[in-house]
Amino acid sequence: MSRTTRSTAKRLTRLQTSSPAPIVSPTTTLETKLFATTSAFESYLSTNHSTNTTGLWLKIAKKNSPTPSITYDQALDTALCYGWIDGQRKSHDDSHFIQRFTPRRKGSLWSQRNVNKVAILIAAGRMQPAGQAEIDAAKEDGRWERAYSSSSNATVPEDFQKALDGNEAAGEFWMGLNRTKRYGFIQRLETAKRPETRRKRIEQFVELLATGKTV
Incomplete structure (x- = not known):
């Protein structure tokens, strides 16, 4: 595994631990x-x-x-x-x-x-x-404007779709994903607080998809 791939994996691990769901007690x-x-x-x-x-x-x-x-x-x-x-x-x-x-x-x-x-x-x-x-x-x-879609009606954001179109391997793998797998990416983009964060996530996701992996 290359240094870049390891770095991307670490960043995505941090993203996976972030969730809007409430903390659950016993x-x-x-x-x-x-x-x-x-x-x-x-x-x-x-x-x-x-x-x-x-x-x-x-x-x-x-x-x-x-x-x-x-x-x-x-x-x-x-x-x-x-x-x-x-x-x-x-x-x-x-x-x-x-x-x-x-x-x-x-x-x-x-x-x-x-x-x-x-x-x-x-x-x-x-x-x-x-x-x-x-x-x-x-x-x-600003949380009101960043409200995230449900998996049943989520659509691929234009900026993410453009990035997918620019990477053949990522785009092909994306087309084979089911709705649940796709939503894992879309929800993380919708909940990004800053444009810079969103851009970085798009780059990370395209790189991940190009290697045949999901979040």
């Missing part, structure tokens, strides 16, 4: 709660959104469960209104799974999905001061 350190309705979860967050700094595991009924509960989408909408965000999901039992919800960490990235969601929540008059404060902070420091 299940036993968090309370687990089930809310039958959206209003019940709203009531909980209205009282606890600022005092519960570690979050909770939300017990959510599976599709055919006989136990009623709030759905994941309903829970996420409610959480966004109070400045909280979803995290890791785990299996629980035959009828339920658990989803972690926590206060949004300072400086955490926004997904385009959630940017779209809060627009609907604001229009519906559901957004609360705590949730609006997180939106304002993201707009102030």
Whole structure:
């Protein structure tokens, strides 16, 4: 392995450790709660959104469960209104799974999905001061504009595509990747904070792809 390739591998290892997902604590350190309705979860967050700094595991009924509960989408909408965000999901039992919800960490990235969601929540008059404060902070420091796409609707950025077109080996390997593998590259480009960082990542990714490797 050449010195350049080793250097690129080290930089990409650092990139792989960077993720917008919340830090996950062991299940036993968090309370687990089930809310039958959206209003019940709203009531909980209205009282606890600022005092519960570690979050909770939300017990959510599976599709055919006989136990009623709030759905994941309903829970996420409610959480966004109070400045909280979803995290890791785990299996629980035959009828339920658990989803972690926590206060949004300072400086955490926004997904385009959630940017779209809060627009609907604001229009519906559901957004609360705590949730609006997180939106304002993201707009102030540029995170709002850097919201990343989901894997289902992510497209190849023009600057990255141009770089791929300029390297035959990288371009051919890229064409053979599935959507999940491609998203690994696209998400890292979308979350680059500075243009210089983005340019460097494009160079690194093209070099990596040319050798038949992925992030």
